Structure formats: C-alpha cells, structure tokens
Amino acid sequence: MKIDPDNKADLSAQIAEAIREEIMAGRLIVDERLPSEAELADHFEVSRPTVREALKRLAAQSLIRTARGAFGGAFVNRLSYPEAYGQHITTSTLLLSMNAISFDVACEARYALERACTPLAAARRTPDTLATMRAEIHRQGQPGLTDESFCASDVTFHRALVDSADNPVLSYQLAGAVEAMQPLMNMITFTARSREAIVGFHTRIADALERHEADAAQAALSELEAYTLTLGRDVMAARARPRQPA
Amino acid sequence: MKIDPDNKADLSAQIAEAIREEIMAGRLIVDERLPSEAELADHFEVSRPTVREALKRLAAQSLIRTARGAFGGAFVNRLSYPEAYGQHITTSTLLLSMNAISFDVACEARYALERACTPLAAARRTPDTLATMRAEIHRQGQPGLTDESFCASDVTFHRALVDSADNPVLSYQLAGAVEAMQPLMNMITFTARSREAIVGFHTRIADALERHEADAAQAALSELEAYTLTLGRDVMAARARPRQPA
DNA sequence: GCGTTTAAATTGTCAGACATTTAAATGTAA
C-alpha cells in the first residue's frame, strides 16, 4: 500500500482505491486494524482531512468500520448479507430508474431469474416458506388492501419463493432484481379483476411447490410474466395517448 | 432534505443518508446540481469538512459526481451500467470471500442463474456472440495456456453466453455471480484432462445455442455444473487431509 | 484485591486559510 504517483485525480479517491485493492486482494484481512488517520496521513504524505475523506469512501461501501477511543480506529469490515443486500438493492434500483429501462426488459429479467430458483425451491420448500406464501396470498385477496400494500405483499411473496431455494447466494442476487422492480410495479394500477388473476397465479405457484412440481411452478410463473407484461403495456399505452380514442 | 435530530451517529453519515433518500425518492433528479458545500454546511449547521465527508460517501456509491471551477459542484449522477457492474462485482466478490460460502452453494447459484439465461440466449444468440464463444473455446484448447488465462477465458465464455440473452438487466445481475466466482474457480487446479472435459461441455453449449436448442444447452450446463462440483470437492478434500491416505 | 480515577490514544468536528480549476465576463485589437 504505497504508491500515489503524480496522478491528477483526487488524492482521497486514490488513497481509497489503494486501500480497497489491499482489501480485495486479501492483503488486509477481516477485522484487521488499519493505521490511524495520523499514520495514514504521514504515510501518504497528505493531511488528515484528506485521509478521512478516503476512509469515508470505504465506509460507504461497507469495506471498513470505525471505532472511537483508545484502541479504536478503522477495521476491515466483514461484509454481511444485510449490508450486501442493501448495496445491491440501492444499485439495482438506481440503475433501473435512471436508465430508461423498458418495463418489458426488466420484467423479462426478473422472471427469468425467478424461474432459475424454481427447481431448487420445489425440491427444498419448507412448511415455513409455504406458510409465508399462503399468508401473503390471503392478504392479497383482502378487498380493502391499498395498492402499495398489495405491491409490498407481492414482493414478500416472491422473496419467499426465492428463499425457498435455500441458497443464500441466490437470495442475495435475486433480492436486487425483485426489489428494484417494485417502483416499476407500483406504476401499474391494479383493478379488482387483475388482483384476482394474480392471486390465482400465486396460488398455482404455491400449490406446485407444495407438490414438488417444478415444471408446473415454472409454467405458472411464465403465465404470470405474460400477464404482468400485458398489464404494463396497457398502462404504458394509456399514458402515451391520454384521451385520444373515440 | 431537512432534519438531523439529536442523533448520536456521525453527522456525515446522517447527511449522506438524507441526500441519498432525496435521490432514491426522485426528489433530486439526474444531473441536478446540489447546493455548494458552503450552502450545505450552512443548511445542516455543520462545518464544510463534515459536508465534504458526506459527499465523498455519496461519490463512493456513484450517486453524485463533482466538478471543480465556476459552475462546478456536486451533481446527481446517472448510474451507468459499467459503474453498476463494478459496484455489484465488488460487493459480490467480498461477500463470497469473507463469509465462508461453500463452493457448492456458490456453484449452485451461479449455474442456476446461467440456466435462467439459456432459453433467451438460444432464441437470440447472434453470430457475434457465437463467434466469441467459439474463439474462447479454441483458446481454452491451447496447451500452453496458464491456469489464470484459462480461468479468464472461462469467464469471457460465460459472459458471452449471458450476453447472448440480449437483456442488459440480466447481464448486469449475472456479472456479479460470474465474476465473483472467479477467485473460487482459480483455486481449482485444472489438469489437461479436466480442461479437455470443460472444452467439451463448452462446445456442446455453443452447438446447442447455434441450433436454438435451449434444452440441450441447459443439459450441458447442468453436466458442467456437476463436473465443476466434483473438481471443487476433490480440491477441498485434498486440502483437508494433506498427506494421509496410504 | 477491588473499585475509582486518571491518562492516553483515536476518531469526530470545527474554523480559517490558501491552492487549483473552470467558465463566464471583460477588454483589446484586427
């Protein structure tokens, strides 16, 4: 962890990058203490505020954590699942909202990923995850439910489906895809009729998983995807021409 | 963007969080200019260094970018695909390397996700992506190839497979899974025999995609997964008992 | 031997200053 040539980029960015590389390469290991801010400032020949800005960059990526007091300092942080989930969801949500991703493309990606979990979920679903899915299906049938609550319940249902695969890496990867879709899903207005249809698909999925029938679950998911797509397209079309049709 | 109660957390973290929420909620839109550091310091009633630390946190997540000079400042950044890829790969790699994820679990997740792309890839593969896959297969057959180059070529092959699906959201999601596996894959020593087998699987996949046969491609992927798993388990077992067997 | 106090180390925050960069405004000459 040495070098800062006569680069013209921000010093704090260079220092953060140098430390990140040490961590990524495993030369700084989990829970290891970094030198104090004063020592880092001396080492890199910069001032303490510059070092602090670099450390804050690393902290924002959950690469380090800091503690005050004697024997405090900056420590290499073990990236936990919740932290990784949060980072992934933030990034995915922004990517979708800022880049004019079409509803079709996002929808296709989401359901393709969910179908990937289905064989594992059908093999490993537990009474617990099934119960979660059944409870959300029941909630989705309640007439007084707001659109926001319906969407939130939809997310919970699909997360239970993903978690049924019992693979934390898969759950982590899928979390971004499912959660990031929510703002797009919220744009769809759910009528009573469309809610009824969605509840029907969810029921078919839960039934198929309960019977360990992966193919049936995938088929239901594919039909749900097609249905969601038509709902999305109708909304988009209605927005494109506000009040034109005779 | 208002409040910082008598919270005891770092002021710079609170300020960064407040601004991030504004961006996530869409109240600060892409390319919009934030107030200057001096104005933010005045608004939040903190000093400029504290504001700067908050802004560096946001910059580390690619939420803002800064420009010097007159009419410079901090601007809400449009999260690009390359930036999102980088964030995702960093997070995924650290999650896997720091949490004692078993080879089996990581492998299962990776191939499940790749199989999710296969139907789309079989339908949409182009001469271009097929050519990339063929070229990498050829490279993988060269006898003088180092293990590192073989692994890099393996990543390129699988990325071409994913990109064949022609869905940028899917490519983004998969990038983390494929790239993050590389350090684990690098731990496996490839003998000439195992390389030959892998090249065989890759050829079957490319052939199947060329003929638009999704099922055959998925079958080959599944067999490749099983084979990779046995390779990984052998390596793990050999490490567990260094020199015991009679 | 145990509880209390003190000291030391470290991060968090502040104030003020100067350096550097950038684009607009201004001035000047062809």
Added chain:
DNA sequence: TTACATTTAAATGTCTGACAATTTAAACGC
C-alpha cells in the same frame, strides 16, 4: 463586428491547527 487574450468569480481540493467526545488501559487509593 469578430476573434482572441485577460481578468474575475465561484466552486472544489487541500492544509494547518485546534478542541470535543469516546473508549481502553493503567495508575491510584482504600
């Protein structure tokens, strides 16, 4: 008038020095 050079202003980047808050360990007293 137009083109080019200069000045100016605004903003970020960096530094210095200081003080506050926090936490642990050691010193101290009983």
